[in-house]
Amino acid sequence: MSELFDPARWRPAPFLPERETRDGTLVFVVAVLCFLACVTALGVLAADRAARGWANQLAEEATVIVRPQPGETPDSAAARAAEILAGVNGVTEVRALEPQKAYELVRPWLGDVADVEDLPVPRLVAVGLDRRLPASAKALEAALQIQNVDAIVDDHSLWLADVRRAAGIARGMGAVVFLLIAGAAAAVVAFATRAGLAAQRDVVEVLHLSGAEDSFIARLFQLRFARVAAVAGLIGAGGAILAGAILRLLGGSQGLTPALPIAWSDLLAVLPCPLLAAAVAALAARVTAGALIREMQ
Amino acid sequence: MSRNPIAGMADESDEVVRFDDVSMRYGRGPEVLRDLSFGLAPGSFHFLTGPSGAGKSSLLKLIYLAAQPSKGLIHLFGHDVAHAQPADRPQLRRRIGVVFQDLLLLDHMSAFDNAALPLRIAGGRPTEYRADVAELLAWVGLSQRMHALPPTLAGGEKQRLAIARAVVNRPQILLADEPTSNVDHDMALRIYRLFVELNRLGTTILIATHDQDLVARSGRPSLHLENGRLAFREPQGPTLS
Numbered sequence A: 001m002s003e004l005f006d007p008a009r010w011r012p013a014p015f016l017p018e019r020e021t022r023d024g025t026l027v028f029v030v031a032v033l034c035f036l037a038c039v040t041a042l043g044v045l046a047a048d049r050a051a052r053g054w055a056n057q058l059a060e061e062a063t064v065i066v067r068p069q070p071g072e073t074p075d076s077a078a079a080r081a082a083e084i085l086a087g088v089n090g091v092t093e094v095r096a097l098e099p100q101k102a103y104e105l106v107r108p109w110l111g112d113v114a115d116v117e118d119l120p121v122p123r124l125v126a127v128g129l130d131r132r133l134p135a136s137a138k139a140l141e142a143a144l145q146i147q148n149v150d151a152i153v154d155d156h157s158l159w160l161a162d163v164r165r166a167a168g169i170a171r172g173m174g175a176v177v178f179l180l181i182a183g184a185a186a187a188v189v190a191f192a193t194r195a196g197l198a199a200q201r202d203v204v205e206v207l208h209l210s211g212a213e214d215s216f217i218a219r220l221f222q223l224r225f226a227r228v229a230a231v232a233g234l235i236g237a238g239g240a241i242l243a244g245a246i247l248r249l250l251g252g253s254q255g256l257t258p259a260l261p262i263a264w265s266d267l268l269a270v271l272p273c274p275l276l277a278a279a280v281a282a283l284a285a286r287v288t289a290g291a292l293i294r295e296m297q
Numbered sequence B: 001m002s003r004n005p006i007a008g009m010a011d012e013s014d015e016v017v018r019f020d021d022v023s024m025r026y027g028r029g030p031e032v033l034r035d036l037s038f039g040l041a042p043g044s045f046h047f048l049t050g051p052s053g054a055g056k057s058s059l060l061k062l063i064y065l066a067a068q069p070s071k072g073l074i075h076l077f078g079h080d081v082a083h084a085q086p087a088d089r090p091q092l093r094r095r096i097g098v099v100f101q102d103l104l105l106l107d108h109m110s111a112f113d114n115a116a117l118p119l120r121i122a123g124g125r126p127t128e129y130r131a132d133v134a135e136l137l138a139w140v141g142l143s144q145r146m147h148a149l150p151p152t153l154a155g156g157e158k159q160r161l162a163i164a165r166a167v168v169n170r171p172q173i174l175l176a177d178e179p180t181s182n183v184d185h186d187m188a189l190r191i192y193r194l195f196v197e198l199n200r201l202g203t204t205i206l207i208a209t210h211d212q213d214l215v216a217r218s219g220r221p222s223l224h225l226e227n228g229r230l231a232f233r234e235p236q237g238p239t240l241s
Helices: A023-059 A074-086 A099-110 A137-146 A157-199 A201-209 A214-254 A264-270 A273-296 B056-063 B086-093 B111-121 B126-139 B155-167 B185-200 B212-218
Strands: A061-067 A091-096 A123-129 A150-154 B017-025 B031-040 B045-049 B071-076 B096-099 B173-177 B204-208 B222-226 B229-233
Touching: A023 A061, A023 A157, A023 A214, A023 A264, A023 A273, A061 A074, A061 A137, A074 A091, A074 A123, A074 A137, A099 A123, A137 A150, A157 A201, A157 A214, A157 A273, A201 A214, A201 B086, A201 B111, A214 A264, A214 A273, B017 B056, B031 B056, B031 B229, B045 B056, B045 B185, B045 B212, B056 B071, B056 B173, B056 B204, B096 B155, B111 B126, B111 B155, B126 B155, B155 B173, B155 B185, B173 B185, B185 B204, B185 B212
Parallel strands: B045 B204, B045 B222, B096 B173, B173 B204
Antiparallel strands: A061 A123, A061 A150, A091 A123, B017 B031, B017 B071, B222 B229
């Protein structure tokens, strides 16, 4: 038995005991936090994609409300407006909506009116805009005014601003939640470091009295908790990928709801999670251990 | 034999340890050490004696920088420790070997790892020192127990392992706090002979002990602590070695 020990083949043992009874609990808590952070990130990505889709749709269209001039029928006014708008730079498509569509749009307010054709219902012209160089609302209005067409151009900028604001709020909230979770993870690791240092007080004392520098001892705890957090991050990210994949498979490209369309590529966003978790844990452990070791001096 | 360690009797600049009017108290408690002044010359061998609670361990702690004096000046290897930068303290500690009263062996490490610890901390490469560690463990009689974890070692083996760890990086001074308290008479003599051997190689030795018989038979001078005060005692008999 003892004769088998060969100093030439000796490999140094770790300075700190490799396993602690608390490690399992710490891995679980940090893994849950990482899972929540990853799910938040996926949610923000999906919300952002939905908002961008809606914004693009709104930005590529404008609606023109045409009022007939005296002696002109609504349909002929709409047709004239469509013809003028088709010649404006940045317009790709112009379509005068059929009278029936216009009646349907006002029906919720007026109800079923028998002689609706007699009402002065304005006609609508849908304008498709070039995605790269869209015509501005002012340009469309100017073109119509020159030809004496009484019309109001709605380029959806009001809605667009709302959608973009909503997307910005979703991103901001996601970032706040993400930071809160990272902070919670750091606090958990700081507590664990404190407990770890208390449990390993004898080891720390021996290392100190054997000439170890504070930074050397702090680095031991830093590496230890970075490793634990990386494992937890891997588990949390894996769980989030699994959850995202299930949502994608169940809901297709729309996810479970059109408001949160998940793409397969979104799942890649959680891959840095283990590294981030390790970095947060390393920082928290380093700061906590450094302060405690100075106190122990 | 070493010169008289009481202050003012020798060239202070050469001393490994120098205390000038040093007092120490824990928190707001009474002084456990009072106005101690003495020096330890390089290569000297002293016992530190006194009844329980006299402050022997506290004095050793002051030397190995685990405690701070409430008053007075301590010089280690010519450095004023009160003015040493925090970054300098590890370097000073590496020049001191300590056999702690409760040994403080690391249970998760083998005997070989425990003995090699100071060399690893000092940044040495295993290939450079592992043969030396093996040789040292053989010298303290643990060549067959290198792989063993401390909880599986007998009392005397633990003491010898603690001594091996304390001397592995060839410290300039070795402090031992009751190194023979948990071993039988024969083992105490063996351990004492280890210290004598180290002293012959040039290491300054200071051993705190209750073992008056060993002190008497050793023929070595002692620093006697009582009620927090220090007195120098000349050797009481022929040198035991």
